[in-house]
Amino acid sequence: MDQAEWDERYGAREPVWSGRANATLVAQVSGLAPGRALEAAAGEGADAIWLAEHGWRVTALDFSAVGLARAEAAATERGLGEAIRWVHADLLDWAPDEPPYDLVTSHYLHLASEPRNRIYATLAAAVAPGGRLLIVGHHPSDLEVGVGRPSDPDRYFTAEQLAADLGAGWTVEQALAAPRPATHPEGHEVTIRDTVLLARRD
Ligand SMILES: C[S@@+](CC[C@H](N)C(=O)[O-])C[C@H]1O[C@@H](n2cnc3c(N)ncnc32)[C@H](O)[C@@H]1O
Numbered sequence: 177m178d179q180a181e182w183d184e185r186y187g188a189r190e191p192v193w194s195g196r197a198n199a200t201l202v203a204q205v206s207g208l209a210p211g212r213a214l215e216a217a218a219g220e221g222a223d224a225i226w227l228a229e230h231g232w233r234v235t236a237l238d239f240s241a242v243g244l245a246r247a248e249a250a251a252t253e254r255g256l257g258e259a260i261r262w263v264h265a266d267l268l269d270w271a272p273d274e275p276p277y278d279l280v281t282s283h284y285l286h287l288a289s290e291p292r293n294r295i296y297a298t299l300a301a302a303v304a305p306g307g308r309l310l311i312v313g314h315h316p317s318d319l320e321v322g323v324g325r326p327s328d329p330d331r332y333f334t335a336e337q338l339a340a341d342l343g344a345g346w347t348v349e350q351a352l353a354a355p356r357p358a359t360h361p362e363g364h365e366v367t368i369r370d371t372v373l374l375a376r377r378d
Pocket of ligand 1: 216
């Protein structure tokens with residue numbers, strides 16, 4: 177989906193996402209000392225809000241102005257309007273304009289491998305020494321489960337692929353195909369998986 181399509185989706189009356197922070201973010205970040213965080217592809221802002229509520233100084237980026245407006249309104253409702261810096265930018269041509277971050281995170285950004293690999297390299301380069309990169313996505317095995325995801329396999333990636341692309345200078349702390357329950361469109365319960373990479377820059 178391009179920027180206009182995301183704007184249209186976020187312009188609908190109902191929220192697109194649950195309003196709750198992604199469970200993987202909560203699980204992987206809860207034990208870390210808060211610092212400066214970048215959230216890329218922030219959507220309606222639940223992860224950015226959770227980070228700010230847990231002491232992180234957050235920059236949240238998305239190319240949907242409509243999504244960001246929703247996110248900012250939700251943050252303001254919680255008294256966090258000033259705590260999060262909202263950046264309207266396309267990751268295709270974004271470059272960091274702040275010092276490196278203690279945490280760079282992105283959830284469910286499913287672009288084709290080019291430009292995805294280039295974007296993840298840019299996000300990795302924005303991590304400070306000793307800081308962490310957390311990337312989460314739908315695992316390629318979900319394509320066999322039939323839960324209505326886009327069918328292009330090029331848009332899916334494993335933690336092992338992400339770790340290999342990072343190369344030297346990183347310690348991989350988590351490389352998972354983490355299972356979680358979901359409901360199949362036909363009504364029965366299935367197990368889907370999330371790709372989870374948590375890596376610490378040496
Ligand atoms: C599936 S949503 C995930 C939102 C959020 N991370 C979450 O987990 O709820 C993908 C998000 O990526 C954003 N996005 C997609 N391509 C982008 C790009 N090239 N630059 C910036 N944001 C992008 C969309 O606007 C959308 O908010």
